[in-house]
Amino acid sequence: MKAYVGTATSRVDGRAKVTGAAKYAGEFSAKGLAHGFVVEAAIPRGRIVRIDTHEALKVAGVLEVLTHVNRPPLADTDDAWKDEVAPEKGSTFRPVYDDRIKFNGQPIALVVAEDWETAKFAATRLYVEYEEEAFATDLESERDRATEVEQPHKPRGDAAAAMTRAAVRHEADYVLPNEHHNPMELFATTVVWDVGGKLAVHDKTQGVQNVHKFLCSVFGKKPDDIRVISPYVGGAFGSALRPQYQVVLATLAALALKRSVRVVLTRQQMYGLGYRPMTIERVALGAKPDGTLDVVTHEAVAVTSRYEDFSRNDTGWAEQLYKSPNSRSSHKLVHLDVSTPSDMRAPGAASGVCALECAMDELAIALKLDPIELRLKCYSDRDQSDDVPYTSKQLRECYARGAEAFGWSRRDPAPRSMRDGKELIGWGMATGVWEALQMPVAVRIVLTANGHAEISCAASDVGTGTYTIVAQVAADALGLPIENISVRLADSTLPQAPVEGGSWMAASSAHAVLGAAEEIRRELAGLAKAIPGSPLAELDAADVALADGMVASRTRKGAAVSIADVMRHSNLERIEKEKLNEFAEDKSHARNTHSAVFAEVKVDEELGVIRVTRVVSAIAAGRILNTKTGRSQIMGGVVWGIGMALHEETVMDHRFGRIMNPNFAEYHIPVNADVHDIDVIFVDEPDERINKLGIKGIGEIGIVGVPAAIANAVYHATGKRIRRFPITLDKLLE
Amino acid sequence: MNNFDYSRASDVSDAIRLLTADPGAKLIAGGTNLIDLMKENVERPSRLIDITRLPLRDIEETAGGGLRIGALVPNSDLAYHPLVEQRYPLLASAILAGASAQLRNMASVGGNLMQRTRCAYFYDTTTPCNKRSPGTGCSAIDGLNRNHAILGTSQSCIATNPSDMSVALAALGALVHIAGPSGQRTLALTDFHRLPDDKPHLDTNLGSGEIITAIELPAHGFARNFSYLKIRDRLSYAFALVSVAAALELEGNAISEARLALGGVAHKPWRSLEAEAALRGKAATPDHFGHAADLLLQGATARSHNGFKIELARRAIVRTLMQAANATPQSQAHKKIA
Ligand SMILES: Cc1cc2nc3c(=O)[nH]c(=O)nc-3n(C[C@H](O)[C@H](O)[C@H](O)COP(=O)(O)OP(=O)(O)OC[C@H]3O[C@@H](n4cnc5c(N)ncnc54)[C@H](O)[C@@H]3O)c2cc1C
Numbered sequence A: 001m002k003a004y005v006g007t008a009t010s011r012v013d014g015r016a017k018v019t020g021a022a023k024y025a026g027e028f029s030a031k032g033l034a035h036g037f038v039v040e041a042a043i044p045r046g047r048i049v050r051i052d053t054h055e056a057l058k059v060a061g062v063l064e065v066l067t068h069v070n071r072p073p074l075a076d077t078d079d080a081w082k083d084e085v086a087p088e089k090g091s092t093f094r095p096v097y098d099d100r101i102k103f104n105g106q107p108i109a110l111v112v113a114e115d116w117e118t119a120k121f122a123a124t125r126l127y128v129e130y131e132e133e134a135f136a137t138d139l140e141s142e143r144d145r146a147t148e149v150e151q152p153h154k155p156r157g158d159a160a161a162a163m164t165r166a167a168v169r170h171e172a173d174y175v176l177p178n179e180h181h182n183p184m185e186l187f188a189t190t191v192v193w194d195v196g197g198k199l200a201v202h203d204k205t206q207g208v209q210n211v212h213k214f215l216c217s218v219f220g221k222k223p224d225d226i227r228v229i230s231p232y233v234g235g236a237f238g239s240a241l242r243p244q245y246q247v248v249l250a251t252l253a254a255l256a257l258k259r260s261v262r263v264v265l266t267r268q269q270m271y272g273l274g275y276r277p278m279t280i281e282r283v284a285l286g287a288k289p290d291g292t293l294d295v296v297t298h299e300a301v302a303v304t305s306r307y308e309d310f311s312r313n314d315t316g317w318a319e320q321l322y323k324s325p326n327s328r329s330s331h332k333l334v335h336l337d338v339s340t341p342s343d344m345r346a347p348g349a350a351s352g353v354c355a356l357e358c359a360m361d362e363l364a365i366a367l368k369l370d371p372i373e374l375r376l377k378c379y380s381d382r383d384q385s386d387d388v389p390y391t392s393k394q395l396r397e398c399y400a401r402g403a404e405a406f407g408w409s410r411r412d413p414a415p416r417s418m419r420d421g422k423e424l425i426g427w428g429m430a431t432g433v434w435e436a437l438q439m440p441v442a443v444r445i446v447l448t449a450n451g452h453a454e455i456s457c458a459a460s461d462v463g464t465g466t467y468t469i470v471a472q473v474a475a476d477a478l479g480l481p482i483e484n485i486s487v488r489l490a491d492s493t494l495p496q497a498p499v500e501g502g503s504w505m506a507a508s509s510a511h512a513v514l515g516a517a518e519e520i521r522r523e524l525a526g527l528a529k530a531i532p533g534s535p536l537a538e539l540d541a542a543d544v545a546l547a548d549g550m551v552a553s554r555t556r557k558g559a560a561v562s563i564a565d566v567m568r569h570s571n572l573e574r575i576e577k578e579k580l581n582e583f584a585e586d587k588s589h590a591r592n593t594h595s596a597v598f599a600e601v602k603v604d605e606e607l608g609v610i611r612v613t614r615v616v617s618a619i620a621a622g623r624i625l626n627t628k629t630g631r632s633q634i635m636g637g638v639v640w641g642i643g644m645a646l647h648e649e650t651v652m653d654h655r656f657g658r659i660m661n662p663n664f665a666e667y668h669i670p671v672n673a674d675v676h677d678i679d680v681i682f683v684d685e686p687d688e689r690i691n692k693l694g695i696k697g698i699g700e701i702g703i704v705g706v707p708a709a710i711a712n713a714v715y716h717a718t719g720k721r722i723r724r725f726p727i728t729l730d731k732l733l734e
Numbered sequence B: 001m002n003n004f005d006y007s008r009a010s011d012v013s014d015a016i017r018l019l020t021a022d023p024g025a026k027l028i029a030g031g032t033n034l035i036d037l038m039k040e041n042v043e044r045p046s047r048l049i050d051i052t053r054l055p056l057r058d059i060e061e062t063a064g065g066g067l068r069i070g071a072l073v074p075n076s077d078l079a080y081h082p083l084v085e086q087r088y089p090l091l092a093s094a095i096l097a098g099a100s101a102q103l104r105n106m107a108s109v110g111g112n113l114m115q116r117t118r119c120a121y122f123y124d125t126t127t128p129c130n131k132r133s134p135g136t137g138c139s140a141i142d143g144l145n146r147n148h149a150i151l152g153t154s155q156s157c158i159a160t161n162p163s164d165m166s167v168a169l170a171a172l173g174a175l176v177h178i179a180g181p182s183g184q185r186t187l188a189l190t191d192f193h194r195l196p197d198d199k200p201h202l203d204t205n206l207g208s209g210e211i212i213t214a215i216e217l218p219a220h221g222f223a224r225n226f227s228y229l230k231i232r233d234r235l236s237y238a239f240a241l242v243s244v245a246a247a248l249e250l251e252g253n254a255i256s257e258a259r260l261a262l263g264g265v266a267h268k269p270w271r272s273l274e275a276e277a278a279l280r281g282k283a284a285t286p287d288h289f290g291h292a293a294d295l296l297l298q299g300a301t302a303r304s305h306n307g308f309k310i311e312l313a314r315r316a317i318v319r320t321l322m323q324a325a326n327a328t329p330q331s332q333a334h335k336k337i338a
């Protein structure tokens, strides 16, 4: 039987998704379902003096208006509100908890009515009196108030001295704006209330067990009282890692009304959730005359809220990736009257590596070196931060294969040197890097006598393809056709899984499947051997494999018993095994994915209109489980990278502390016309050390490096270095 | 969104009667702009008068050789109508530069003329805005005004009219047919939209109780030398930073007639007879086009974030005129600028 792993297997849930059979959180229904509409604060900071709900309650069909005044009890300690992904420092935001306003767009009331339209209408009949307080929402004007957060990276050598003696130096600020995830599916929760008071919570989330624990803790419930289900998620990209406020409000309303309640946020309201924080990334590079790096420093100043310290690794990549005897990095936060940022595809790296790779391009120009050559000069086969080798690192191959596919050798390095009629052509490249993480995940396999297996796990599939790769790995491990595998995910009662994020789910869930399948194999082997006259009787259990629906000898062809026969003989209807994956703790090697991204832009010389006409992304990320879903992941990352480079920006008016473009018409992401050829190359990267299957995960790596490659291409085309993203045409005309 | 009553108008006079009877009433056609604004509580009509069943869906030739287009003709139907494609390709091109295919299928001609500004403050009911709430002030003048007007602004409002279609209609010299309580009247398209002056809450000169019944195109369609160029922040599905409708009549390389209108720069499609006159009799050269651009942009003033629009508009005008002169009009399908 041919292995499924490594092939372009189509999504096993594809049909359910395109036919609408797949149900999303806001699509579940229940008898007597009530609908909640969120009312948001219109000021960024202060106190609610009064919420007048009289008019709203008079609207026919309105059931209740929940505010901090009349809400049912909620936990009152910070610990109780901490979810699995909450920042270490700070106190999680609590919706309709008290009269404090912490950010503009904060939920301050939930109007609950018989239908959504009524709730929405009644929300306009709510009168709120505020006591406003002075506020600040502008990172740049508050930059001086930044405070340093602790980061694991240790300084190397003497960066300051090295910078002074550097033959060639480059130092600049790169500014990346706030960006919102904008997943297609709106944030939604449907809480189905059961007569006994038990709640089935259908939530849009990347982690049902995270939400489950959080709700039990916030509402003082026993684990059995609440079940969280989220079988399909219409995109999340990090925005649904933490329980969002709508799940609290929907649960609160269900408990208050003893009814089933659904709360769906509007697109506009979703701008009150997390976001990629604006950062000012200051990168300084110093090189010796021969073009080797002598020093790199990277300082980030980022937005966070006043109530939580959110920070990610923006600044540690340079010192890990590139050989440089001296390095220093720091990450600073500015506390503003805004909601807490959150993880967004390749959090930290997308921004930090963007700045770093633009800076590397600028240094290469100063050194009159080809940008790839500069990177090869400081290429390192060891993680420079911890001074350990990588489990695998085929970045060199990425540069080579990517450059070859792109035609990099035909590049004239002089800016403005290549053109096509009225358009200037620019070619730029950048490196991408991300971590290869793995987390504890448990999987249960139930094998039934008819040769079917059900694989279940609490992990989510946020659109990435978890259903499919779990089915592929299970089919191979159990020796069954993929049609005989069904996968159940994202139910808090299923075996343990962390949130789906960080690109760790593929490796983690695949190895949990392997573990459970191995137990099944062992049991079947034992049973098969015990059958009277078994052709396997003499064999060691280790020499027996599962293949083609049979329990078969690895060594002796033809010696096999069908799984069905084994189970019939043993009088078994089913075999059930649950197993937690095991990864040996191993600090002796670094685990990373890498990429080389090449971009071509064409810029209308007079008008500044930019077209990204080609992108080649060469990825080294261990074994690719599924070349079809894998390619889609990378293409999605590239498209998003185009958006980061050219379009995306959450615009705030700091006089009001309000986001002014909270909708798809004004918050620009790339449309079809902005996306041209994308060539994804998976570089062969065997990795026998990282885990059994050699899997690294590819959820984030696709975006990293793309914005820098485009920015570098824009420079090459126009001779203009834009360091403030997004690169809009007005910046080229200035 | 507020609650509202709903009536379906049976004919034009019924629509006028319903409008006059309820000062809070609004007509609804495709709903692609009005419903959005209602969801944001910017528009709170007491009644919606559905005009989609009115017999205003015809495109007919007029006695004078022009075209009369019913107010309910969907934007897509208009753009792809054979007579429009052949005789008024500038109009077809401008429509196809706007919105998305789905929106154009829903959007009507009348609604397109009446669509409101995309100024972010206008959309956000928590901020001051003279257009939405007269007398509260203009948040854009000292705020986020990157997309705002550089021409014909006032101390009360610096918003732009977002329509692409109107820009082509202005260049082509279209007329707007209006029916109202006191009968029928006709306005030149260039007189239909207003400048903001001290009454920015009024976008147009349409009176209360009045309804657009049709637009009319004159016989001359400039089908040979024309172009519509829209510059925006992404390659499709974004409102114009600057757009240019250009149409030329050439005798050899000499310009006998020129039309030029700008979008995205003012409270109305921006035309200057002086600029057009300056081109008449001149050779179609970048220099002459540049001079016309300067005349058209005379008096342009920048605010804190929209200064780039002046130079951008100037370059876009020259480029569009060159496209028109060379008979290489900008394609709305291929985003490379001709
Ligand atoms: C996301 C998005 C992007 C867009 N991008 C663009 C773009 O790039 N370029 C562009 O030009 N447009 C764009 N549009 C706007 C679109 O063109 C308009 O929404 C559309 O033309 C309005 O037509 P409608 O029939 O739907 O109007 P409605 O929404 O039905 O009505 C709009 C207004 O017109 C009034 N009205 C309607 N018909 C009549 C009539 N016969 N007489 C008098 N008053 C009338 C209504 O009372 C209402 O006030 C975009 C819209 C959206 C939502």
Ligand code: SF4
Binding pocket: B117, B119, B120, B121, B122, B128, B129, B130, B131, B132, B137, B138, B139, B140, B141, B156, B157, B158, B159, B200
């Ligand atoms: S520009 Fe006009 S629409 Fe915008 S805030 Fe000012 S008054 Fe309102």
